Amino acid sequence: MRSFQSGKGFTLIELMIVVAIVGIIAAIAYPSYVEYVERARRSDAQGALMGLASAMERHRTANGSYRGAGNPDTGAPSIYPDEAPIDGSTKFYDLAIQAVNDTSYTLRATPKNGQAGDGILELDHTGARRWDENNDGDTTDAGENTWGR
Secondary structure: OOOOOOOOOOOHHHHHHHHHHHHHHHHHHHHHHHHHHHHHHHHHHHHHHHHHHHHHHHHHHHHOOOOOOEOOOOEOEOOOOOEEOOOOOOOOEEEEEEEEOOOOEEEEEEEOHHHOOOOOEEEEOOOOEEEOOOOOOOOOOOOOOOOOO
């Protein structure tokens, strides 16, 4: 008859401690990961707004006015993709021309899908960047005059 050798393997309490430690680490790491993903998507939208601004400048150079860059003048741009990120299948921001006249424009990226609640991003013809960080629909609040973090 064989006897059991002591000291080999794990006890149930040891396994429970390991599972608890892994759970604590996951609880700390997951929110950081989610925040990182949101920042990366926001950065993609910022890059797309810069690309749309470049397209607006090319349009003005060719036509003498910013008008006509969208269908109609405000709304989705006709000279640039209307969603961000530009490449990839899942889109997290809608790009739009918010306001336009012959000499000025305001561009907007509105979050959608998994980015909803992140607040709109704006860029105007002067290069001023605004981010509705508190998501109240107003980009003129104190501290929201930059794309920030």
